[in-house]
Amino acid sequence: MDLEYLILPHCHHDHYPGLPQLLFYRRMRQRDRDGLRPLKIIGPAKDLERVVKLSRDLLLADRFPDVDHVPEVVPLSPGDRFECPTFHLETCNTIHALRGLCYRYGDPGGTDFGFTGDTAYHPPIARFLKDCPFIVHEAAHGLRQVENARESGHSSAEDAARIAKDAQAIDWAWFTSKKRM
Ligand SMILES: [Zn+2]
Secondary structure: OOOOEEEOOOOOHHHOOOHHHHHHHHHHHHOOOOOOOOOEEEEEHHHHHHHHHHHHHHOOOOOOHHHOOOOEEEEEOOOOEEEOOOOEEEEEEOOOOOOOEEEEEEOOOOOEEEEOOOOOOOHHHHHHOOOOOEEEOOOOOOOOOOOOHHHHOOOOHHHHHHHHHHOOOOOHHHHHHHHHO
């Protein structure tokens, strides 16, 4: 119930099937929480509004307004920036079967991290996340090297490491000194 923001990297089916349940649960518990603010859902412009609408349709929101939790939808396109008092997001595109966003999160406390969502190896991501101290990069292929990796829309662990290295997310001096210990 403390969740204020939900950030989707893209709208493939395995990334949002819990959304109707989340909206339903929030609505049910809303009675116990005075002044609960609407959930804000951030994601790629093309699919986000449809997915949120379909989630509410699944709950038959028009017939049962009692279960309808109306979230705020924040559709973003690559290059867009989102700002609120507690944090900001910058976005760049990914290489995937449908529109996805890679996010760079920052806040007034100096937290700075990147989150790619599903993507094939995409060197612009390293430039976008330059000097980011912490990156969450997908590596669905694991240790496998896949033919037509770009068409697969996913990365290997080596691809993820290459992005981290090119973004200089890894402090190699620190890493090497730890390895020697
Ligand atoms: Zn996907």
